[in-house]
Amino acid sequence: MSVDxxxxxxxxxxxxxxxxxxxxxxxxxxxxxxxxxxDRFLTFIRFVFILVISxxxxxxxxxxxxxxxxxxxxxxxxATGLTAAQFKGLLVxxxxxxxxxxxxxxxxxxxxxxxxxxxxxxxxxFMVGAMSGMITSNKLADAxxxxxxxxxxxxxxxxxxxxxSTATAVIMERIAYRPLRGAPRLIPLITSIGVxxxxxxxxxxxxxxxxxxxxxxPSWLSQKRSLIGFQIEGTKLVVLLTAAVSMAGLWYLVExxxxxxxxxxxxxxxxxxxxxxxxxxxxxxTTFAVGGAMAGVAGILWGILFRSVIHTTGFLPGIKAFSxxxxxxxxxxGGAMAGxxxxxxxxxxxxxMLLEPLGVDGVSQLRDAVxxxxxxxxxxxxxxxxxxERLSEDERA
Amino acid sequence: xxxxSNGTPTLEAPGLDWRRQIRFSLIGALSSAFIALAGMPVxxxxxxxxxxxxxxxxxxxxxxxxxxxxxxGSQVVLEGMTERVRSSKDLVAGALVGLGSALGLVALxxxxxxxxxxxxxxxxxxxxxDLLSFNRSAGLGMVFWIVLGTTLGLMGGAxxxxxxxxxxxxxxxxxxxxxxxxxxxxxxxxxKGFQLEIFTDFIYYKRGxxxxxxxxxxxxxxxxxxxxxxxxxxxxxxxxxxMPADERSRVNLILLLVGSALLLVLPFFxxxxxxxxxxxxxxFVLLALGLNIVVGLAGILDLGYVAFxxxxxxxTAVLTSPNSPGFSPxxxxxxxLIVVVVLTGLVGLFIGAPVIRMRGDYLAIVTLGFGEIIxxxxxxxxxxxxxxxxxxxxxxxxxxVGFATVNGIDPRSVFLLVxxxxxxxxxxxxxxxxxxxxxxxxxxxxxxxxxxxxxxxTTNTKLMAFVVGAVLASFSGAIFSAKxxxxxxxxxxxxxxxxxxxxxxxxxxGNIVGVIVGALVLIGILGGxxxxxxxxxxxxxxxxxxxxxxxWMMLKRPxxxxxxxxxxxxxxxxxxxxxxxxxxxxxxxxxxxxS
Numbered sequence: 001m002s003v004d005x006x007x008x009x010x011x012x013x014x015x016x017x018x019x020x021x022x023x024x025x026x027x028x029x030x031x032x033x034x035x036x037x038x039d040r041f042l043t044f045i046r047f048v049f050i051l052v053i054s055x056x057x058x059x060x061x062x063x064x065x066x067x068x069x070x071x072x073x074x075x076x077x078x079a080t081g082l083t084a085a086q087f088k089g090l091l092v093x094x095x096x097x098x099x100x101x102x103x104x105x106x107x108x109x110x111x112x113x114x115x116x117x118x119x120x121x122x123x124x125x126f127m128v129g130a131m132s133g134m135i136t137s138n139k140l141a142d143a144x145x146x147x148x149x150x151x152x153x154x155x156x157x158x159x160x161x162x163x164x165s166t167a168t169a170v171i172m173e174r175i176a177y178r179p180l181r182g183a184p185r186l187i188p189l190i191t192s193i194g195v196x197x198x199x200x201x202x203x204x205x206x207x208x209x210x211x212x213x214x215x216x217x218p219s220w221l222s223q224k225r226s227l228i229g230f231q232i233e234g235t236k237l238v239v240l241l242t243a244a245v246s247m248a249g250l251w252y253l254v255e256x257x258x259x260x261x262x263x264x265x266x267x268x269x270x271x272x273x274x275x276x277x278x279x280x281x282x283x284x285x286t287t288f289a290v291g292g293a294m295a296g297v298a299g300i301l302w303g304i305l306f307r308s309v310i311h312t313t314g315f316l317p318g319i320k321a322f323s324x325x326x327x328x329x330x331x332x333x334g335g336a337m338a339g340x341x342x343x344x345x346x347x348x349x350x351x352x353m354l355l356e357p358l359g360v361d362g363v364s365q366l367r368d369a370v371x372x373x374x375x376x377x378x379x380x381x382x383x384x385x386x387x388x389e390r391l392s393e394d395e396r397a
Numbered sequence: 398x399x400x401x402s403n404g405t406p407t408l409e410a411p412g413l414d415w416r417r418q419i420r421f422s423l424i425g426a427l428s429s430a431f432i433a434l435a436g437m438p439v440x441x442x443x444x445x446x447x448x449x450x451x452x453x454x455x456x457x458x459x460x461x462x463x464x465x466x467x468x469x470g471s472q473v474v475l476e477g478m479t480e481r482v483r484s485s486k487d488l489v490a491g492a493l494v495g496l497g498s499a500l501g502l503v504a505l506x507x508x509x510x511x512x513x514x515x516x517x518x519x520x521x522x523x524x525x526x527d528l529l530s531f532n533r534s535a536g537l538g539m540v541f542w543i544v545l546g547t548t549l550g551l552m553g554g555a556x557x558x559x560x561x562x563x564x565x566x567x568x569x570x571x572x573x574x575x576x577x578x579x580x581x582x583x584x585x586x587x588x589k590g591f592q593l594e595i596f597t598d599f600i601y602y603k604r605g606x607x608x609x610x611x612x613x614x615x616x617x618x619x620x621x622x623x624x625x626x627x628x629x630x631x632x633x634x635x636x637x638x639x640m641p642a643d644e645r646s647r648v649n650l651i652l653l654l655v656g657s658a659l660l661l662v663l664p665f666f667x668x669x670x671x672x673x674x675x676x677x678x679x680x681f682v683l684l685a686l687g688l689n690i691v692v693g694l695a696g697i698l699d700l701g702y703v704a705f706x707x708x709x710x711x712x713t714a715v716l717t718s719p720n721s722p723g724f725s726p727x728x729x730x731x732x733x734l735i736v737v738v739v740l741t742g743l744v745g746l747f748i749g750a751p752v753i754r755m756r757g758d759y760l761a762i763v764t765l766g767f768g769e770i771i772x773x774x775x776x777x778x779x780x781x782x783x784x785x786x787x788x789x790x791x792x793x794x795x796x797x798v799g800f801a802t803v804n805g806i807d808p809r810s811v812f813l814l815v816x817x818x819x820x821x822x823x824x825x826x827x828x829x830x831x832x833x834x835x836x837x838x839x840x841x842x843x844x845x846x847x848x849x850x851x852x853x854x855t856t857n858t859k860l861m862a863f864v865v866g867a868v869l870a871s872f873s874g875a876i877f878s879a880k881x882x883x884x885x886x887x888x889x890x891x892x893x894x895x896x897x898x899x900x901x902x903x904x905x906x907g908n909i910v911g912v913i914v915g916a917l918v919l920i921g922i923l924g925g926x927x928x929x930x931x932x933x934x935x936x937x938x939x940x941x942x943x944x945x946x947x948x949w950m951m952l953k954r955p956x957x958x959x960x961x962x963x964x965x966x967x968x969x970x971x972x973x974x975x976x977x978x979x980x981x982x983x984x985x986x987x988x989x990x991x992s
Contacts, residue, residue, distance in 0.1 A: 036857070038750050038857075038860070042750065042751060118758045138516070139516075176948055176952065180951070180952070183955075185757055185758065186757050187955055189698065189758050191952065193898070193947065194945070194947030194948035194950075196944075197940065197947065198941060198944030200944070201938075201940045202435075204941070205436055205437075205520075205937065206520070319765065319769075323766075361777075365779075368769065369773045369774065372766035373770070375762070375766055379755060383755070
């Protein structure tokens, strides 16, 4: 091998000299450094990120040990610390929201795995689910069923919201994305931004611009119960349980059924899957439908948690869920759920655990900024996510 | 949508394509019902097009059968296929599609009459029913819609049967009547400046809209003027094109100078409202030119572009306003502008550096995140000591240019200032596009790996695009804060990034003229995120239309209204190659294979 290489090199340089070009002499000059200043700057940013996180955590630990601790006092003179109950409360809130993000993130992750583009409008599918839950639950409350037969009503609104958001996702795929298969990468992304904008404003013109509320939940549901040392509100318990059931259903579908096998095959390689007799179009529609159904469930969970929905409801949770999908490793379903939970927990606790000890005022306003910072941090430090991506060859490029 | 023929030209099977007709009828029915339920007919009814005959509200429904019927009959003629024979079947097809659309409305009317679901659907109102039944009985209204829909569908189908000359004349007449009616405020204002109110009083009704006589006059002019001018314009154009290079560039220069002189004089003939409108358009032209460099030339999808606008605006506010809470040097605007440009450039570098190595789609989301982070920081209590939090910064003095002060009270001066800066931005964009770095940007847009292999330093070049885009946005931000006089975090929502993106894409990515046209058409007519356009009645629906327009453009014409030649070739590369192959312009690989 080496002999051949040398021979080829020789002829190449001969050829170069016969054509009168001085290729070799330029290489004698000082070799240019491959480390650009951008790389140095990136290293610096990573370093600063990690420094801020560790100082914040240290200060938090210091103030937890004793708020009068000199280190904590030095960083933030007003350090007070959190009680265990406060911390547990934050964590549960974070996990409940995180479970919802995780359900939305599944849709992003599956579509990215199969088609290789970010379906920006997925957050709006979630919004459609929340809106449909608002409409049906209010109708049920008018009929007097909401208080009396709450569990039946919950099932009903979940099913109806799944139907509506699945339909939205499937129609969206048919009209906006199918004609763009094989278009340059950014084209479907821009289209999905347009779809997202359109759906938001469809909600404005059809249902009116103001915020709409869900009917009040039955009192037995909002009571706090203690469970393995945590005080959990019933609503959050319902959210966590619903998310767990949906996740288990999805896991069964993807890992144990024939459709799931076909979905995994299409995600791996569309052409080969088609050669194996899989109807790729049908599988892509199924992927959108399943993602839409999960977003529909998440929409109801949003309604139960916050009891208020507006046309922009889908935007921030959508972006955060995408962040969760990236954090967990895009294309990786378990990762999406884990990413959602960790993002929710980080978003709820980080302002008080990192920023408050650092002496930042009004930390709760910066919750959303923390979610975006997590996304940026993960992409800077470990772009393939915490649990690794699962993408086909051509989409990894 | 590619040709699947096996090489031999095929003729369309005779008869109607029933599936296509049914699909288009359904689309028509659903879109009519959606438009009605979205409240467009009721909301836009105030605006007249032709005084007693047609209002914008009815127009929002009437275009559906016409356009869909003509779309149902249209066919893209692919290379290697023969065109379908046009016949009376097109008329039948068009009428069917029109009928389908009308039936959608009829079904909606029956539902509205018998059920009440006004609770979730806000526009499910008796008002809508009255409007749809033309304030008569519902049954008469239904019959009327069926007749109207079928007729319009028939006309839409007829567009394919009549000779080309007739078709183009009809479309010219329709579009010019619509345009003259839509541009009413602008035309009235302009002619008032020239003391020609008699003309506008003659064609326009007092409370908006054309008079019937006016509409007929405009239609007549739309037919007569092209006949009078004839092909003189093309003659002149070919003569200019055949001139020697230096003479041609001299002609171009003279045209440019005359054009800019006219533009500079224009604001003095316009009223307050029009000047204000054009100043807003100019701010968006500046923003769109900046985003055009990032998205159009370098191919980086930056969704957080509003961040640079915000940094520009806030820096100007902090540096010039006496009310700035933390640091208030009260610099004069031009001095502040230098600091603003440098600082925004640095912010561009700072945001650009971490994201520049990411995949295109991750980059889009991360820049979006940066845009939101910057807005949240301006809004937060943490930094309210410098930026005033939700209260913002007020009392920004405006631009003192010696003989006058440019601020929001005098829109004319703002428009002039915007014009000057737009000229600078156009010059920068134009020079950069035709420079070494511009070619490097386009190379990166087409294929980053190949560009790198050709010796382009992709990282630095992409960062350069980011920084130039940021600087252009900072101009806009600086003028914005001087114009508005007070600045709040709510002025810098994510929405603005998306609207600028729509402007760039609808106008034509990578084309300076396209971007300006896009801003004029979209911001001028429909309006910006908070600024009203010429169609003020559209304010409820403009975001809906922006979204639909973005999707439609991406599906049907990704290169934009005024395309950049190279960009459109990139986007339609496969079709070009296929056509060339069918015409036998490129050799197939088969010849290399051993036979």
